[in-house]
Amino acid sequence: MPLHRADSTVPGVEKEGAYVDWNIETQGKRVGYENLTAIDWIFEYTKERQRLRSLLATSSGWSGTVRQLLDNSHVWVVLVITGLMVGLLAAFINIASDWLGDIKTGYCKDTATSTQFYLSKQFCCWGHDELSQCREWTPWRKALKIENLGGAYIVEYIFFVLYATLFAACSAVLVQGYSRYAKQSGIPEIKTMLGGYVMKEFLGGWTLITKSIGVCLSVASGLWLGKEGPLVHLACCCANLAMKPFDSLSNNEARKREVLSAAAASGISVAFGAPVGGVLFSLEQLSYYFPDKIMWQSFVCAMIAAVTLQALNPFHTGKIVLYQVRYTTGWHAFELLPFVILGITGGLFGGLFIQLNMFITRLRRSDIYPLRNRPILEVSIVAALAATINFPNLFMRAQLSELVYYLFAECATIGNNDIFGLCKATVAGSLSMVTLLLTAAGLGTLLAAVTFGLPIPAGIILPSLAIGALYGRALGVIVELIHKHHSNSMLFASCEPDVPCITPGTYAIVGAASALAGTTRMTASIVVIMFELTGALTYVLPIMIAVMLAKWVGDVFGFRSIYDAWIQINEYPYIDNRDDLAVPQVPAASIMTKVEEMTCIDANRAYSVEDLRNLLRTTSFRGFPVLRQRRPSTSSSATAPALRPAQNVLLGYISRTELSYALDHARKIGGSTSPLRSATVMCYFMHSNEQEPVTSIDLRPWMDQTPITLHAASSLQLAVAMFQKLGLRYLLLLEKGSLKGLLTKKDIWWVLNANEVQSSSAQFVPGAGVLRDDPADDLQENDEVEGLLRDES
């Protein structure tokens, strides 16, 4: 019978209250997550709504309003603190790594009036238009008073290699000693975490300290690595610390992830001086779940971090990134051809780089690798080798950010500080320049592939930019050369006479964008980052074309970005939120663990505590569906066994953690004389007349009584979409009202990675997820996570 709406409340709700009293409990009580397990998004958001509702219920009047406002303000306080911390941290890292990096080549001499050994070359020579005229900066050959040119070269070479090795080794020692999680960029792990996976300690205080110092040391060592990825990880650490005092955030895994998504944006914001780029990076690369409000929160956090960094002005140039540029010239239609070439090159570079890096990583984890368990030695050897290779090539000797700055710059703005001789005008000079640039790009690729994966803080974004800028600039120089010698050709008709027609710096920036797109497979965020670096619409079109081509060409080698490749090689249980995943075209039922293969709890049976403990002991399933079997004939005599298959009516799902906790809990609350301590106490999973609260345990509150279900014949694609979009941990499959099987997040992960899982445990077991819903046991077989786990002690 239709009900008429009486007034402004939703009708029929209060009166038809049959369900109301137990709706709160329907998802069951939960114990909390173990380390390295997946979170249940639906449950977390329900918890948050219940918290808000109880806040609303317990508070009234003015004080209530104030309490609610305070509760709302928590997230903003955390974001502002995070932004400030990230800005400060970025300034510290910029200054410290510059100083350490410069120490490899010399030191700042104290003047009569001031001690200034702590100054980097830039600040030491502040005020000098030409760096060559700066007398305070003392190269090691001068400090040691070596006049002989050859001798000076050798001394400086030795100092360079020694310092580089020292810095890298220190960084490795820090990571080994204080926090294993501090190694590498951290982006694959953050991506996995944001995808709904619990990694305790990954964002802890020790990780923050270790990684902050470690990244300065590794950047200073001159290895081919960047601080951009680590900054994202550090930003998440800051947010995690800032959240600690606020229970409303730190106790809810879903809200925690919202704040972390926002914090990640601030990392990229300060790394590139690109707040909008940071937000898009977080959206495109990292975040699993990114509603509108997170966009705004990311934005606030990213902007505050950028403004803080700008206020601190670490470079004393008003810029917040060393390699920010402003081009004064535009581009010509004929340049589209070289830009297209750069885009394709970027895709080739990215695809091959990822394969090379994966090959090296697999080699490194194999038994034949002699340095497998000697991380500090490994890092030292790589650093020494890299420094030895870097020193002779002028481009490779410089710090990467400085290199990128000079490669991006217009010749007009570099002026007299052309330390690389990039603006030389002779043909021979240009040709040797091209050779040098391409050599640097090639060697850089090899070194970066070896470096990304070492147990030190190290990102891959800046090396990609540098390699791209190198080959981009090389092409720019070539085009400039062609123009110089064929300036009357039809091709160059659009060039104005007597002004430089080609700006090789713009080729460098297009090349850098293409290389970054090749390795990370991002699109919009790269274009926005470059747009913010150059500050004009002028070069957006070439950059966009290059990025798009790089992505397309790169995708030919495989759809995974370098981060996804690491997620996959580390076997993190990350399910991408894209809708174009290669899901096999089969029904969900063909992947599920069949009901016959599982241990189910039959609610018609009476279980004693002993029985259930036995169940927990003898099986390794992560959870148990609770069923009531309904036989076709229910006549009381039950003479003949049912011929038609029994109906398994699903009552709910109880997971191992909750079942085990509930049994212990019941034992505890009763006190020592309680009948509940006995192992023969009966447990119930459905309403029963025999049941008495004093002498039996009602397990219904611990059970998920409204699990999400799907028709067993539905396509696997739909099941995957439900896992992705609703953030499920398990999905029960029904057919005509009867339970047919179970799918877990792990099963989905297995199916999606079936073709590529590399580990020795690559034997596909349908229903592996039930047996091992907790992916930790797989991960533990693997060096990678073994290290992470040891770290927690």
Add this chain to the structure above:
Amino acid sequence: MPLHRADSTVPGVEKEGAYVDWNIETQGKRVGYENLTAIDWIFEYTKERQRLRSLLATSSGWSGTVRQLLDNSHVWVVLVITGLMVGLLAAFINIASDWLGDIKTGYCKDTATSTQFYLSKQFCCWGHDELSQCREWTPWRKALKIENLGGAYIVEYIFFVLYATLFAACSAVLVQGYSRYAKQSGIPEIKTMLGGYVMKEFLGGWTLITKSIGVCLSVASGLWLGKEGPLVHLACCCANLAMKPFDSLSNNEARKREVLSAAAASGISVAFGAPVGGVLFSLEQLSYYFPDKIMWQSFVCAMIAAVTLQALNPFHTGKIVLYQVRYTTGWHAFELLPFVILGITGGLFGGLFIQLNMFITRLRRSDIYPLRNRPILEVSIVAALAATINFPNLFMRAQLSELVYYLFAECATIGNNDIFGLCKATVAGSLSMVTLLLTAAGLGTLLAAVTFGLPIPAGIILPSLAIGALYGRALGVIVELIHKHHSNSMLFASCEPDVPCITPGTYAIVGAASALAGTTRMTASIVVIMFELTGALTYVLPIMIAVMLAKWVGDVFGFRSIYDAWIQINEYPYIDNRDDLAVPQVPAASIMTKVEEMTCIDANRAYSVEDLRNLLRTTSFRGFPVLRQRRPSTSSSATAPALRPAQNVLLGYISRTELSYALDHARKIGGSTSPLRSATVMCYFMHSNEQEPVTSIDLRPWMDQTPITLHAASSLQLAVAMFQKLGLRYLLLLEKGSLKGLLTKKDIWWVLNANEVQSSSAQFVPGAGVLRDDPADDLQENDEVEGLLRDES
């Protein structure tokens, strides 16, 4: 039994093929959508995957690869064409509306060498540093040779009012005559469409033409309206036209919406010269479903549109928006206080404006409104009234975009062209200026509230910006005045002497941002748009603070933006994709239509075609669940009626459209002698032994055999989340394997809008969605949509 993975294919799939053969049909065949119905996202994406799979299957070798590449390229071709079209269209609208707008005050006199009546004032006076020296531009008083000052004023007043009324009336005639859909901004409708609702003709060619010309006319009429919203609508029209030749896009409602999301970004991109802002606008305001790939597509489309517009250079200034600015000075800490005031003002303005506009709209739709069915007369009267009010106030007489330009500008850059006298230095001048500015803001608010809702193309973004800039500039002038007279106060200690300390233009931009945030409740997109307009990080922090405060204060008046308020007043069935909707805390079961209240098809029964036709005739349900009743005792004698309630085992769901089509279809295919033409032919919904293909109709292919289900005791919140995230049309609720009821999208919409639905049909009927899953019948009760529907003829 666990299966071992043999090789790289997913195991167990091919062999356990029991399901494989029928999985394709599980969602059932579909007929297509009627106008004004909701689309089924899951079905559309499944369709797309099937298309891709068949493309893959039918093509092989090189030609196959080429076919796939071509198929992939469709969307890019459409986006590039859309971008180019939008850029062109924006240039045309800019030029045409400028010219028409200037005609209200005068015309460009032909010189000896050229005819140039078609030039706007700006181009007519091109080359003159001071506009007052421009002789070619002839005001009407000069044209009519009136020397007397008073007479000249009156003549110009009359011309102004006449032209304004004429332009507005023409615009209204166009809309009435050619496409009703062209009226207003179109953003609420686009939002609803992107949310999964079919509105045929809304993006048609006639709408494009009518709205393009109409928007020039309405902008030129000097009414308080903008072209930004209409440009978004026009961009979607362009995309819709560009998609027509590509079946892969235009035949799939889900993919179509992806492209439209991208196109919408290009509209804002050209409206503000802010491509990134456009993408975020589409993401934050418009789009329902916005995966990463859409972000990149939006980006490409927005950038191409912006670059096209820049190449066309309609203002001949290199800028693509009139009011782009570059500030040379920074801000001081003490200015945060006025910025906070501006933020709060913006929120108050926005909240009150929305209420005022809604009040006027309701009044306009009520019976007491005399102009209810005379749209052209209504528009003419409002335009005449507005022009009469606008003319005496210098600020209001100008075109809105010009006004905003002068309000944003620094005094230093305006120089001698200070037509508004904004940079006057005297105290009296400043005070009268403030009065004038505030009067303009107040009157502007009233006029904009009356205008937004008229049946002409009209956006609300620019009026909001203008009103905000007016009150912002007023506050700026006041602060400047205080500074001038207390420049030695502690407060102004941070000001440098002898240079202007306060830039009133920056107050205007902060005010504009706050007003826009108040009306549209957007955050990140506004900051990015302003960031792109000013091109520097400098003013981002104040703008951010103002936007945030405006949103918070505005939300006190109600959470709906002006667009959402229009969606609600028009009763569009739009379900927001936010996760903080006010969903009642009840189980889904208390809202559902109970199974007893529905007409279900019992698969055990044999239905003849006649029976089913009767069913369709006698009920108005939009679909029918197909059940098999299972009684507790199934013994063949069936002596006693079942005492326990019957189990309603769900077999599927067949919607009215498909059932009716299937019956007609069966009749047709058989030919005139076929036994299927008889009304007594039997129809089956499940496998039956009696069934024969020649003499019976199998309706299973037309049935959704795997409908999405949920436990009836689950919270309504979860049901809403499933509707939002999976894009469902209906959800079947089960309990212990038995069907309990049904929820439709319309039910969810009713519940979410229960407190606020305004129409006469506001009587809540649980299960109204089943009766009227098609919201059209509600909408038709309503003038708004009646107009839209009439339009289709």
